[in-house]
Amino acid sequence: MQVVRKYGFAIAVLLLCAAMGLYLYLSSSKGSSVKLDDIMDAPSFSLSDLDNNQVTLQNTNGKVRVVYFFFANCPDICPPTTYLMTQVQNKLKDKGTFGKDVEFLWVTFDPKRDTTEALRSYSTKFDIDQDGWKFLREDSAEDTEKLMKDFGLALLKDEAANTFSHTDTITFIDRKGVVRKYMTGSIDETQNADKITDVIDALVKE
Secondary structure, eight states: HHHHHHHHHHHHHHHHHHOOOOOOOOTTTTTOOOOOOOOOOOOOOEOOOTTTTTTEEETTOOOOOOOEETTOOSSSHHHHHHHHHHHHHHHHHHHHHHTEEEEEEEEOOOOOTTTTHHHHHHTSSSSSTTTEEEEEESSHHHHHHHHHHHHEEEEEEETTTTTEEEEEEEEOOOOSSSSEEEEEEETTTOOOOOHHHHHHHHHHOO
């Protein structure tokens, strides 16, 4: 019982990661055609972009939204997933849908370190078109963590090392605000820009 009390949160995060991994595996094993589910209504949010404008679920309705929770000091999966999504961005720009029909929303769960200036610096490391890609933050780390969990994603902070373990999951929200699909990011070695673009294209065409 003491073990459960002491490690309950970590166990819950691991179970959530396992459940998400099972969902992603099953969803990727159903053939090459894009399968979209009605998973849940996306949680409401109100976050600040790099120009201190409020970005909400409601004021982005009408566009397909691609959401990724990250932190700028991430030593492993966040930068390569961001790079992967720049390839998707360029494919969508060629189709004329990036910014017009699709927005990428990158949400930090480390707001103490990820100031507006830090996020702006992070964004300049990649070929990012900010006409369709917003970096978002909320002053309260607790509120951001709750939002991430409301999206069904896992987060665990290592206080001693001041770093995080988190699900490397890209969330796809349709024009009406419904979560339609989850996909793994760069941690999945089989992932590529074409697969992700196919999902976004299917949502744009709905």
